[in-house]
Amino acid sequence: MSQGEPGIELDTSVGYTLKAAASALHSALEAVLSPLGMTITHYSCLELLAQRPGLSNSELARGTFVTRQSMNVLLKALERQGLVIRPARAPVGRALPTELTARGRRQLEVASAAVRRVEQDMLANLDANEQDQMRRLLTTCIASLTEPPASAT
Numbered sequence: 163m164s165q166g167e168p169g170i171e172l173d174t175s176v177g178y179t180l181k182a183a184a185s186a187l188h189s190a191l192e193a194v195l196s197p198l199g200m201t202i203t204h205y206s207c208l209e210l211l212a213q214r215p216g217l218s219n220s221e222l223a224r225g226t227f228v229t230r231q232s233m234n235v236l237l238k239a240l241e242r243q244g245l246v247i248r249p250a251r252a253p254v255g256r257a258l259p260t261e262l263t264a265r266g267r268r269q270l271e272v273a274s275a276a277v278r279r280v281e282q283d284m285l286a287n288l289d290a291n292e293q294d295q296m297r298r299l300l301t302t303c304i305a306s307l308t309e310p311p312a313s314a315t
Contacts, residue, residue, distance in 0.1 A: 180303075187284060194276035198269070203228055205277065207236060208270040211246065211262045218257035245269060 172178045191202050206226040210217060217225070223233035237260060240246040245266035248258040262270065285293050 176303075187280070190280045190284070191277060194280055195273060198273055198276065200269070200273055203232070203236060204240070205270075205273045207233070207240065208245065208262060208266055209274065209277075211260055212267065212270055215261045216259035218259060220257065222260065240266070 170178065188202065191205075195202060195205050203226050207222055210222060210225045214221075219233050219237060220230055222237070223230045226233065228236075237246060237248065241248060243265075244263055246260050247263055248260045288296065
């Protein structure tokens, strides 16, 4: 940026405000998950598996916003802790479907309650309509940045 160009006005920047909100949420989640011996990615992985049993390493990595390599390391640790199981061999192709164990479901139950409290605290000053509107607006922002733009005709 040259000296003649105006910068981003942080007080009115939606992106900056969104980053600040994400950072505050991250800190609040770490604060409730850390005493449970969990990271946000650990929790997210268990939550995804509870909702979609049998996901592969790649699918879990995409769903938790980490690399396949990082997810593989996490899954091995979760297996050692008895929280997830994967077959020794892939039933089809190379993907190893992962599932929660009973122990993993119990840990997730405690963590989910803590995460729900954080989200409730975050949204406490918004009514149901404002929460729905926020969800819609954020979804639109995500789509604007991840989907190819519609071609002009």
